[in-house]
Structures are given as C-alpha cells and as structure tokens.
Amino acid sequence: MSAILDIQDVTVEYSTGGTIVRALDGASLAVRAGETVGLVGESGSGKSTLGSLVGRLLPGNARYPEGRVFVDGHDVLQLGVKELRTLRREQLGFIPQDPISALDPTMRIGRQLELALRGLPNDRAALVGHLERVRMREPERVLRLFPHEISGGMAQRIVIAMTMARSPRILIADEPTAALDSNVRSEVTKLVFGLARDAGTTVLWLSHDLRSVGRWCGRVAVMYAGRVVEDGPAEQVLGSPTHPYTVALAAADPAGVQPGERIETSSVDVAALAASFRDEEEVVAR
Ligand SMILES: Nc1ncnc2c1ncn2[C@@H]1O[C@H](COP(=O)(O)OP(=O)(O)O)[C@@H](O)[C@H]1O
Ligand SMILES: [Mg+2]
Numbered sequence: 001m002s003a004i005l006d007i008q009d010v011t012v013e014y015s016t017g018g019t020i021v022r023a024l025d026g027a028s029l030a031v032r033a034g035e036t037v038g039l040v041g042e043s044g045s046g047k048s049t050l051g052s053l054v055g056r057l058l059p060g061n062a063r064y065p066e067g068r069v070f071v072d073g074h075d076v077l078q079l080g081v082k083e084l085r086t087l088r089r090e091q092l093g094f095i096p097q098d099p100i101s102a103l104d105p106t107m108r109i110g111r112q113l114e115l116a117l118r119g120l121p122n123d124r125a126a127l128v129g130h131l132e133r134v135r136m137r138e139p140e141r142v143l144r145l146f147p148h149e150i151s152g153g154m155a156q157r158i159v160i161a162m163t164m165a166r167s168p169r170i171l172i173a174d175e176p177t178a179a180l181d182s183n184v185r186s187e188v189t190k191l192v193f194g195l196a197r198d199a200g201t202t203v204l205w206l207s208h209d210l211r212s213v214g215r216w217c218g219r220v221a222v223m224y225a226g227r228v229v230e231d232g233p234a235e236q237v238l239g240s241p242t243h244p245y246t247v248a249l250a251a252a253d254p255a256g257v258q259p260g261e262r263i264e265t266s267s268v269d270v271a272a273l274a275a276s277f278r279d280e281e282e283v284v285a286r
Contacts, residue, residue, distance in 0.1 A: 003030040003070070004202055005054065005170055010067030012049050012058065012226075023049040025226035026067070033169070036193065036203040038213030038234065040249065041223030047206040048097075050223070051172045053077075054204070055092050056084055072169065093168030093201070095176040095192065099155035103147040109158055110143030116162040130161045134191060153184040160192060167199040174206045189216060210250065214238050222246045 012024040024046050031037055039047050052058050053069060056076055069076040074087055096102050104112055113130060114122045124143075131139035134157040147155060156176060163171065173192060177185040193216045196203050207213050213220055213234065220237040222230040222245065230243040241247045 002032070004033040004072050005029070005031040005204070006068075006070040007050065007054070008068045008070075010050075010053065010064060010069060012046075012053060012062055012064050014059075015061050015063070023062075023226055024053070024064075024067075027223070027227050028067075029221055029228050029231070031170075031202060031204065033202055034200060035219055036196070036205065036217045038217035038220045039204055039206045039223060040208055040210060040213055040220060041245075042208065042249070045223040046226040047223055048174050049226075051094075051174050051204060051206050054170070054172055055088050055094060057094065089166070091169045093163040093166065093171040095156070095159055095163055095171065095173040097175040097178050099152065099159040099176075099179075100147055102159050103155060105147050107146070108143065109145050109147070109150070113143070113158065113162060117165055120165060130165050131158070133164070133195065134158070134161045135187075136161075153180050153188065156180060156188055157191070160188070160195065164192075164195045164199065164201075168201055170202045170204065171196055172204045172206070175208070177209075177212070178207075186212070208249075210238060222249065 007027060007029045010024050010027050011022065014021045014023055027046060027050055029037075029039075029050070039050065041047055049058065049062070053064065054071065054076065056069075056079075058064075064077060067077075071087060071091055074083070076084070076087065079087060103109075110124075110127055113127050117126065117130070120126070127143055128139045131142060136142055136154065136157050142150065142154065142158075150158070160176075171192070176192065177188050180188060189212050193203065195201075203217070205213065205217055217234050219232065220230075220234045221228045222237065222241075222243060224243070224245045230237055230241065230246045237246060238250055241250050
C-alpha cells in the first residue's frame with residue numbers, strides 16, 4: 001500500500017512541572033490518498049496529539065522520542081524549518097476545534113483571508129468567492145468584520161475557507177464542530193466533506209461523534225490510551241466492533257460532546273497554527 005500519510009509507532013510525551021504524560025504510546029496509522037478516516041476515541045486518548053503531530057504543530061512541552069511520520073514520503077519529524085513550512089503550506093490543512101483561536105483578533109476577516117491566500121488570486125472578488133464556497137451570507141460585509149463580531153459557526157466557515165483555498169492533500173479536522181451550536185454542526189460537517197471531495201483531499205476527521213463519523217467516513221480508527229487499537233471499514237468497526245473499548249464507545253451516547261465543551265489542555269501550538277493563516281514567515285517550527 002502506498003500511503004500519503006504514514007504514522008509509525010510514535011511516542012509523544014508532554015512535560016508539565018516535572019511530570020511526564022505519555023500522550024501517544026506506539027501509535028501507528030497509514031492512510032491512502034483520497035481516504036476519509038474518522039479517528040475516534042474518548043477525551044484524552046491522544047487524537048489531537050496525533051493530528052497535530054502530522055504537521056509538527058505540537059506545543060513546546062512535547063517531545064517525540066520514538067517513531068516516524070511520513071507525509072507523501074517526507075519525514076516530517078526530521079524536516080528543516082523551511083521544508084516544514086513548505087509542507088504545511090502546500091500539503092496540509094488543519095481545522096481546529098476552536099476557530100476563533102486560529103484567527104487574529106486585531107485584524108479584519110478580509111485582511112486575514114487575503115494573507116492566507118498569498119500566492120493565489122486574493123483580490124476582493126476572489127475573497128468573496130471563497131466565502132461563498134463556504135456558504136457565508138453577506139460575504140462583502142463579513143470581510144469588513146473583526147473576529148469578535150462573528151459567531152463561532154461563521155469563524156469556522158472562515159477557517160474552512162482559508163484552509164480549503166489551497167486544496168490541501170491532507171486535511172486534519174480536530175473536532176471542528178464540537179464547539180458549535182448543534183443546528184450548524186451537520187451543515188459545517190457536510191461542507192468540509194463536500195469541499196474535500198471536490199479537491200480530492202484526504203481527510204483525517206478527529207471526533208467522538210460516531211454518528212457523523214459513520215455518515216461521512218469510509219474508515220474508522222479507534223484510539224485508546226495513546227494507541228490505535230482498532231482500524232477498518234466504518235461499517236465494520238462501528239457495526240461489529242471487536243476491541244472492548246470500541247464496543248463500549250459504540251454503546252455509549254453517540255451524540256458526543258455538548259456544545260461549547262472544550263478539551264482541558266491544548267495539544268495544538270495555537271500560535272503556530274494561527275500564524276500559518278497569516279504570515280508564513282512567522283511560523284515557529286520546532
Ligand atoms: N499541552 C499539553 N500538556 C500536557 N499534557 C497534554 C497536553 N496536551 C495534551 N495533553 C495530555 O495528553 C493526553 C492526550 O491528549 P489529547 O491528544 O488532547 O487527546 P484527545 O484529543 O483524544 O482528547 C491527555 O492525557 C492530555 O491531558
Ligand atoms: Mg482532542
């Protein structure tokens with residue numbers, strides 16, 4: 001199998017005030033181009049850490065002593081700063097759980113979108129076109145607003161527009177609807193998968209909403225305690241789970257997290273992610 005994303009036996013540790021937390025403990029996952037993979041698992045199982053690792057976007061207290069990550073053959077954990085930036089810009093797209101944190105509070109939406117599109121057509125008509133692709137109402141007006149003037153759903157559409165404008169080869173969406181009102185969740189989910197399908201983008205969809213995963217993902221990988229413990233076609237994994245944890249997960253309320261629920265710790269270097277939407281030169285690469 002030729003994988004566009006190949007995560008091999010990765011260990012990630014966070015150090016916090018003298019304590020070491022092993023967030024990934026020999027996690028492996030290989031994904032072929034064009035697949036839609038739902039990465040599920042309870043809070044704290046390591047989904048966000050795995051997703052962020054693909055772009056080497058882990059916070060500064062993370063270490064990865066073991067394992068390798070390949071994106072389209074590039075050895076991500078070994079890349080130089082410049083190559084890493086190029087890889088993020090040209091191949092990867094990230095949609096975080098909290099879209100507001102990916103936007104600059106001091107800059108109008110239009111300016112941020114313009115910067116995110118550097119190297120691509122980014123005149124007024126192009127910006128409006130990108131907002132229309134994510135079904136934003138009154139795009140002209142929205143371009144003049146600041147992030148604090150828009151709703152979470154609008155912010156997530158803007159982040160999706162910025163991310164998908166570059167037609168990334170791999171999209172990592174980290175519970176992108178968990179912080180949104182339930183009435184916009186399915187629409188945003190549909191939007192992401194529709195844009196990804198049109199662009200031929202491979203999707204890694206991190207979620208604990210099994211219903212959306214079952215509906216949109218062809219394959220499901222289940223994480224438990226820092227490892228992928230079950231992996232296969234969605235109908236098989238969700239329909240007749242074998243690992244005891246997956247059985248429990250499938251039996252639990254599939255509605256998942258409540259609106260507004262957040263992870264306690266951030267497994268994403270938010271500053272680096274935000275910078276990748278603004279000015280590539282600002283991206284701090286580790
Ligand atoms: N920045 C961080 N500092 C310390 N520990 C962290 C950090 N981010 C995540 N962790 C810990 O790593 C483990 C995996 O977290 P995470 O990858 O966020 O899981 P999930 O996305 O599945 O909820 C958890 O025990 C979590 O508390
Ligand atoms: Mg998470």
